[in-house]
Amino acid sequence: xxxxxPPAAPNSxxxxxxxxxxxxxxxxxxxxxxxxxxxxxxxxxxxxxTEQAIQGMVTALDASGVASVENxxxxxxxxxxxxxxxxxxxxxxxxxxxxxxxxxxxIQHGPLPGFRSVGQALIDTDVRFEDAALxxxxxxxxxGKQPTIRTVVGLGGTSTTDLNIPAGTxxxxxxxxxxxxLTAQASMSGLTSRVNLNWPGLTVAGELAATVGQxxxxxxxxxxxxxxxxxxxxxxxxxxxxxISGGEAPVNVRQMRxxxxxxxxxxxxxxxxLTYDIGQIEGAGQTFxxxxxxxxxxxxxxxxxxxxxxxxxxxQAAQRxxxxxxxxxxxxxxxxxxxxxxxxxxxxxxxIIDRLSVGTGSGPVVLTGQANLTGLGQLxxxxxxxxxxxxxxxxxxxxxxxxxxxxxxxxxxLVEAFGEESPFSxxxxxxxxxxxxFVTRSGNKLTxxxxxxxxxxxxxxxxxxxx
Numbered sequence: 001x002x003x004x005x006p007p008a009a010p011n012s013x014x015x016x017x018x019x020x021x022x023x024x025x026x027x028x029x030x031x032x033x034x035x036x037x038x039x040x041x042x043x044x045x046x047x048x049x050t051e052q053a054i055q056g057m058v059t060a061l062d063a064s065g066v067a068s069v070e071n072x073x074x075x076x077x078x079x080x081x082x083x084x085x086x087x088x089x090x091x092x093x094x095x096x097x098x099x100x101x102x103x104x105x106x107i108q109h110g111p112l113p114g115f116r117s118v119g120q121a122l123i124d125t126d127v128r129f130e131d132a133a134l135x136x137x138x139x140x141x142x143x144g145k146q147p148t149i150r151t152v153v154g155l156g157g158t159s160t161t162d163l164n165i166p167a168g169t170x171x172x173x174x175x176x177x178x179x180x181x182l183t184a185q186a187s188m189s190g191l192t193s194r195v196n197l198n199w200p201g202l203t204v205a206g207e208l209a210a211t212v213g214q215x216x217x218x219x220x221x222x223x224x225x226x227x228x229x230x231x232x233x234x235x236x237x238x239x240x241x242x243x244i245s246g247g248e249a250p251v252n253v254r255q256m257r258x259x260x261x262x263x264x265x266x267x268x269x270x271x272x273x274l275t276y277d278i279g280q281i282e283g284a285g286q287t288f289x290x291x292x293x294x295x296x297x298x299x300x301x302x303x304x305x306x307x308x309x310x311x312x313x314x315x316q317a318a319q320r321x322x323x324x325x326x327x328x329x330x331x332x333x334x335x336x337x338x339x340x341x342x343x344x345x346x347x348x349x350x351x352i353i354d355r356l357s358v359g360t361g362s363g364p365v366v367l368t369g370q371a372n373l374t375g376l377g378q379l380x381x382x383x384x385x386x387x388x389x390x391x392x393x394x395x396x397x398x399x400x401x402x403x404x405x406x407x408x409x410x411x412x413x414l415v416e417a418f419g420e421e422s423p424f425s426x427x428x429x430x431x432x433x434x435x436x437x438f439v440t441r442s443g444n445k446l447t448x449x450x451x452x453x454x455x456x457x458x459x460x461x462x463x464x465x466x467x
Contacts, residue, residue, distance in 0.1 A: 070100075081107040086130070100130040120157070125149035141170040158189040175206035184217075192222040192233075201240075213240035221262075229309040230270055230302065234261045255279025269347065270305060271298045273354070290359035301347040304340035311336060342387070345394075346376045353402070362409035369402030369450075400452040407444045437462045 072085040083105040088098050108122045127147065129135040139146075145166040153159045165182040180200035187194045197217040204210040219235035239256040257277040265271045278291040311333060318327045329337070352370040374397050376387075387394060406414075408430060430446070433439040438459045440447045449460050457464040 079109055081109065083107065087127075099134075102128045102130050120153040120155060121151075123151040123153070125151070137170065137172075141168040142166050143168065158187070160185065160187040175204060178203045178205075191225070191228075192220070194221075195219045207246060208244065209246040211241065211243045213242070215239050227306075229306055229313070230262055230272075232262050232264055235259065249284055251281070251283040253278060253281050265299055268302055270300045270302050271296065272300070273297075288358050288360070290357065290364060292355050292357045294354035294356075296350075296352040296354055298350045298352060299347060300349050301344050304343040307336065308340050308344075342376075345373050348372060348374070348376075358414060360410045360413045362413055363407045365404070365406040365410050365414050367402060367404050369400065371398065371400035373397050374399050396455050398452060402450045404446075404448045404450075406446060408446060409444075411446060 068088045070086040070088055072083070074083045075081060085103050087101040087103050089101065104126045106124045106126070109120070127149070129138060143166065147163070147165045149161065149163050151159055151161040163182070163184040163186075165179075167179060167181045169176065169178045171177075179202035182197070182199040184195070184197035195218060197215070199215040201212040201214055203212075215238070217235075217237045219233065221231040221233035221235070223231045236257070236259045238258075240254070242251075242253040242256065244251045255278065257275070259273075259275040261273045263271050273294070273296045275295075276291075276293040279289065281288045281291060315327065315329075350370055350372040353368055356367040357364045373394060376394075376397060404411075430439070430441075434441055438448065440460060447460075451458045451461075
């Protein structure tokens with residue numbers, strides 16, 4: 001079936017093409033942060049020579065999946081060296097020409113690099129767009145100032161990188177972006193990395209207006225060895241506000257907090273948590289407060305998890321080195337995935353919803369729960385082989401439970417906010433659920449406990465098969 005596009009009305013506005021130049025400019029600014037982190041990261045990992053440190057930066061960028069490196073060259077001198085490379089953003093799959101950045105690292109060697117510090121090296125990084133016209137627009141947008149990235153590699157291998165991006169204004173195709181100055185510091189000491197970033201935010205004015213408030217990011221991660229892909233420690237990010245207006249559905253989000261934490265659970269297992277907290281969301285005529293999502297994966301076997309992580313990294317590296325598509329798995333890789341996944345499941349991993357809650361004018365609606373596979377460690381070799389061939393057999397070993405708690409008014413209001421009729425608006429319907437044992441009441445709070453075990457589902461102990 002074919003269709004024809006009707007002619008535009010005389011007064012209609014032509015459809016605007018995506019603002020590619022503006023997008024690449026913002027992407028280039030964002031990449032400065034990645035370069036700063038890569039410099040600090042590799043400066044401490046490769047302590048033998050500065051040349052190894054720079055090569056480590058190239059490797060880190062190639063492994064990021066965000067950018068790739070071309071034409072990396074290193075010229076070493078007695079007191080000064082220069083390393084240049086071309087960093088490519090985009091893969092050209094959408095028909096657009098990839099954007100290229102020219103990166104120059106000017107290295108002054110220790111022990112008194114440039115007589116400005118004490119250490120192995122002082123590295124000043126300069127980043128410019130290969131496209132001269134785009135670079136000229138960026139220079140104008142920054143008021144003639146340039147972003148700075150400076151790294152000090154200490155005598156003991158510790159490195160500290162400071163990134164500063166000046167405030168600026170850029171107007172392209174009717175869209176104007178105003179950003180505040182950004183500062184960040186990344187450091188490496190042994191196997192510990194730390195990052196601190198602060199940014200007052202930006203505003204976008206045009207057909208679609210947006211404002212991003214104060215942004216802060218900090219992390220403190222320690223790896224057990226140079227090959228450790230997991231690490232233990234915490235990362236936290238906060239965004240004071242995000243407002244999108246001018247469109248058909250304005251959105252206002254306040255007090256966003258994101259966090260992650262990894263820690264050891266004994267010598268051979270790992271626990272990871274993710275937290276999302278939003279103070280308030282306004283949009284589509286609705287307002288939700290204190291939205292929280294806290295997830296955890298506990299008792300994960302470290303050895304198979306590391307092997308799977310390395311396999312994923314290898315596949316991504318092969319993808320970047322080929323046509324852009326993931327290569328086919330070899331028979332050995334398929335066998336490794338099956339073996340490692342089974343090794344993970346045998347160690348009794350647990351997936352947990354610590355809290356999923358939405359605040360309403362009548363109080364919060366809270367969901368908690370967890371799921372795990374039981375008894376896999378006691379299966380025979382034949383039983384494990386059968387499980388590999390027919391994964392659905394694992395359903396009989398799933399033990400999942402969830403609990404929902406809320407007041408009648410809060411639960412009813414939340415359901416109706418999404419345009420659904422709520423049985424909790426009918427007192428008679430609630431009493432029927434309570435009398436049937438599917439829901440319990442304590443004061444004005446309703447509670448329901450869902451359980452799936454041995455292939456059967458129950459609600460507050462009552463079989464759902466009889467419901």
